[in-house]
Amino acid sequence: MAASSIIQFLSFSFLLFLCSSFAQTSFRPKALVVPVTKHASTLQYVTKINQRTPLVPVNLVVHLGGEFLWVDCDNGYVSSSYRPVRCRSAQCSLAKSAACGDCFSGPRPGCNNNTCGVFPHNPIIRTSTSGELAEDVVSVDSTNGFNPGKAADVSRFIFSCAPTSLLEGLATGAVGMAGLGRTRIGLPSQFSAAFSFHRKFAVCLSSSTGVIFFGDGPYHFLLNVEASQLLTYTPLLINPVSTAGASVAGQPSADYFIGVKSIQVEDKSVAVNTSLLKIDSQGNGGTKISTVDPYTVLETSIFKAVTNAFIKAAAARNITRVAAVKPFKVCFSPDNVLATRLGASVPWITLVLQGQSARWTITGSNSMVDLRDSGKNALCLAVLDGGVEPRTSIVIGGYQLEDNLLQFDLATSRLGFSSTLLGRQTTCANFNFTSNA
Numbered sequence: 001m002a003a004s005s006i007i008q009f010l011s012f013s014f015l016l017f018l019c020s021s022f023a024q025t026s027f028r029p030k031a032l033v034v035p036v037t038k039h040a041s042t043l044q045y046v047t048k049i050n051q052r053t054p055l056v057p058v059n060l061v062v063h064l065g066g067e068f069l070w071v072d073c074d075n076g077y078v079s080s081s082y083r084p085v086r087c088r089s090a091q092c093s094l095a096k097s098a099a100c101g102d103c104f105s106g107p108r109p110g111c112n113n114n115t116c117g118v119f120p121h122n123p124i125i126r127t128s129t130s131g132e133l134a135e136d137v138v139s140v141d142s143t144n145g146f147n148p149g150k151a152a153d154v155s156r157f158i159f160s161c162a163p164t165s166l167l168e169g170l171a172t173g174a175v176g177m178a179g180l181g182r183t184r185i186g187l188p189s190q191f192s193a194a195f196s197f198h199r200k201f202a203v204c205l206s207s208s209t210g211v212i213f214f215g216d217g218p219y220h221f222l223l224n225v226e227a228s229q230l231l232t233y234t235p236l237l238i239n240p241v242s243t244a245g246a247s248v249a250g251q252p253s254a255d256y257f258i259g260v261k262s263i264q265v266e267d268k269s270v271a272v273n274t275s276l277l278k279i280d281s282q283g284n285g286g287t288k289i290s291t292v293d294p295y296t297v298l299e300t301s302i303f304k305a306v307t308n309a310f311i312k313a314a315a316a317r318n319i320t321r322v323a324a325v326k327p328f329k330v331c332f333s334p335d336n337v338l339a340t341r342l343g344a345s346v347p348w349i350t351l352v353l354q355g356q357s358a359r360w361t362i363t364g365s366n367s368m369v370d371l372r373d374s375g376k377n378a379l380c381l382a383v384l385d386g387g388v389e390p391r392t393s394i395v396i397g398g399y400q401l402e403d404n405l406l407q408f409d410l411a412t413s414r415l416g417f418s419s420t421l422l423g424r425q426t427t428c429a430n431f432n433f434t435s436n437a
């Protein structure tokens with residue numbers, strides 16, 4: 001009894017300590033906003049924040065399921081406010097770090113003694129390294145949901161250092177990755193803790209420049225669309241087994257999973273092996289959302305079932321199949337395909353999700369890639385074959401997310417999704433980035 005109240009008291013004082021360190025902030029915004037630009041050759045989504053003292057702009061590849069922010073500290077990291085996170089500190093336990101290390105070529109950012117270690121991960125090259133956990137100033141714009149406003153600073157934002165080699169495969173100019181994952185030190189949790197706002201964030205990707213909001217709506221898009229009003233909800237599911245490159249045993253996945261109950265093509269259910277749609281006790285199967293996969297990836301049997309149904313439904317509309325164009329396997333002649341506000345007029349694909357009337361409709365704008373721009377007379381289905389026994393059966397990729405608003409609510413564990421905003425005559429590129437600070 002006495003021992004447990006001491007433990008409770010200790011964890012309570014840890015919390016107080018954390019709150020007071022987070023609270024060294026400039027003012028208390030209700031929400032924050034950052035731009036996200038699609039990089040043409042890698043198809044990655046790149047955001048920009050300010051970090052360090054003096055502040056410098058830092059380009060980061062957005063990794064929705066990434067566990068935390070990591071940056072290259074070996075090349076040009078200069079900051080008077082850099083602090084390594086000490087072993088056994090509160091920040092160290094917040095990061096669920098199990099490693100404590102020394103470094104013999106320092107001291108410098110990324111190389112200090114008695115520091116807590118984590119495993120920054122680059123999913124593009126499927127590589128993890130070890131990295132020193134650290135804190136430094138991070139600054140991003142506040143927002144009232146209409147425009148960016150005054151910058152808001154977090155004086156001790158937790159991140160990991162990584163070696164320069166971990167940048168391989170990332171868009172030119174990126175110096176790390178912004179992990180928005182489901183952890184205590186992911187960007188969404190740290191921002192909401194720092195400013196005491198709702199543990200919610202929203203992602204709206206674009207083929208040009210879209211936007212990420214931290215905090216609750218409103219989320220206004222020109223002209224006059226308040227996208228937080230357009231959401232349908234489905235539960236976010238927890239995968240009990242980490243899907244990161246390297247992890248401590250017993251850690252749940254930081255990725256965002258949802259429950260696909262069935263898949264329809266033009267309102268007809270496609271027969272798939274439903275056990276693949278569930279997350280099993282080893283953490284295999286299920287459906288996750290990814291910003292680092294440019295296109296949706298389906299387990300082989302699901303891929304075959306969905307593409308066959310799509311080819312049949314397209315044929316019924318006199319749309320003719322043409323030779324495949326890599327990386328796609330299913331392409332069509334654009335000849336009998338009308339262009340509409342919702343993209344190419346092709347059969348719609350619907351993900352029937354857990355929750356009442358939770359149907360995510362994927363129209364031509366999110367299902368077909370138009371290769372006429374690159375000199376080939378083809379429209380291709382933007383879905384890839386993930387092979388047999390992939391870790392996750394369905395990975396919903398970036399192309400399927402563009403011009404859809406997705407709101408992740410960590411407190412209630414639910415996803416709000418809008419389906420395409422094109423039907424509302426706006427796009428994710430329509431946030432007004434003119435500052436009214």
Ligand SMILES: *[C@@H]1O[C@H](CO)[C@@H](O)[C@H](O)[C@H]1NC(C)=O
Pocket residue numbers: 102103104105106107108111112113
């Ligand atoms: C860490 O400590 C060792 C000796 O215990 C020392 O040789 C080394 O220089 C120290 N490294 C740093 C980064 O302070």
Ligand SMILES: *[C@@H]1O[C@H](CO)[C@@H](O)[C@H](O)[C@H]1NC(C)=O
Pocket residue numbers: 273274275276
């Ligand atoms: C369905 O998928 C599960 C999990 O991969 C597998 O064990 C099972 O054999 C599959 N069933 C059929 C009928 O293919």
Ligand SMILES: *[C@@H]1O[C@H](CO)[C@@H](O)[C@H](O)[C@H]1NC(C)=O
Pocket residue numbers: 316317318
């Ligand atoms: C498809 O083409 C056939 C023959 O040209 C025509 O009879 C039919 O009406 C067309 N169907 C559609 C859906 O356009």
Ligand SMILES: *[C@@H]1O[C@H](CO)[C@@H](O)[C@H](O)[C@H]1NC(C)=O
Pocket residue numbers: 147222432434435436
């Ligand atoms: C964007 O915001 C600025 C600043 O509030 C405003 O002056 C401008 O009219 C807005 N643009 C549009 C197209 O509404």
